Amino acid sequence: MSKQDTHFLNTFSMIIGLLIVVALMIFALARVVADRTQVKEVYEDPKYVASTEERIKPFVREAVAGKDNSAMQIEAAPAGPAIALAVPKDGPALYEAVCHTCHATGLAGAPKFGDHAAWAPRIAKGKAALYEHALKGFTGTAGVMPAKGGRTDLTDALIKAGVDYLVSKGQ
Numbered sequence: 001m002s003k004q005d006t007h008f009l010n011t012f013s014m015i016i017g018l019l020i021v022v023a024l025m026i027f028a029l030a031r032v033v034a035d036r037t038q039v040k041e042v043y044e045d046p047k048y049v050a051s052t053e054e055r056i057k058p059f060v061r062e063a064v065a066g067k068d069n070s071a072m073q074i075e076a077a078p079a080g081p082a083i084a085l086a087v088p089k090d091g092p093a094l095y096e097a098v099c100h101t102c103h104a105t106g107l108a109g110a111p112k113f114g115d116h117a118a119w120a121p122r123i124a125k126g127k128a129a130l131y132e133h134a135l136k137g138f139t140g141t142a143g144v145m146p147a148k149g150g151r152t153d154l155t156d157a158l159i160k161a162g163v164d165y166l167v168s169k170g171q
Helices: 003-037 040-044 046-056 091-103 116-124 127-136 156-170
Strands: none
Touching (some): 127 156
């Protein structure tokens, strides 16, 4: 090893050591500042502790044969807000509740409500075809009709009443 190499290694080692010392000093300073700015009372607050324990509790508990499992009780699932959609009573109410979303604006290629030109070719296929498309869904060249307009909870008779209402306004 030459004298220049030794001098380079000594200088390089000294610079690396100095950088490590500076980094440790910055780390220590950050710890001191953080200790003075973080409020320790927050971490001891019962509400904070309870919320933390709720978030980190295990998802499941296992019963072990031969052990006392009496503390493990079956808990009911939390009751969330149940959203029960209202069931329309007739064709016009069905249109307002469900069909209006697409047929009022022409969304997804739906023929607009009362648009005679758009409804004419569909009406020409007959009500049986319209009923089938409304009940089972249909993908055509101009758009998509989801089965029962996306409300599969509705009866076939109500869907047919909705089709009759749309057709009556589209003739």
